[in-house]
Amino acid sequence: MVTRTKKTKSTARFGTRYGSRLRKDVRKIEETSKVYHRCPRCRMLKVKKVSVGIWKCRKCDYTYTGGAWQPITNTGKRINRTAAQIQERRFED
Numbered sequence: 001m002v003t004r005t006k007k008t009k010s011t012a013r014f015g016t017r018y019g020s021r022l023r024k025d026v027r028k029i030e031e032t033s034k035v036y037h038r039c040p041r042c043r044m045l046k047v048k049k050v051s052v053g054i055w056k057c058r059k060c061d062y063t064y065t066g067g068a069w070q071p072i073t074n075t076g077k078r079i080n081r082t083a084a085q086i087q088e089r090r091f092e093d
Contacts (some may be wrong), residue, residue: 012075033069039062047071 010030011023037047039057046059055071056063067073 029069037071 008023009027011027014023014026018022024051033049036045037055038045039047041062042057042060044057044059047055047057049071050056050063052068053065054063055066064071066076
């Protein structure tokens with residue numbers, strides 16, 4: 001039996017298959033999707049992934065959609081920023 005190094009972490013189950021770059025990408029995705037995230041409603045670190053794109057806060061039971069691996073994607077942040085700017089312009093006029 002081959003000993004596993006600490007460097008491979010969750011992707012040690014793949015062994016030497018699939019290439020190092022893909023294993024690193026999978027490890028990064030798994031680490032970000034399985035950790036607790038901040039809830040947009042109550043601001044506590046209690047959001048966990050329910051299924052692909054569905055996130056739920058375990059404190060306030062707030063369920064919302066987000067990215068497949070992150071609760072808020074870069075595109076989502078940009079859209080929220082643009083929507084806020086449009087709303088500000090509407091109130092200025």
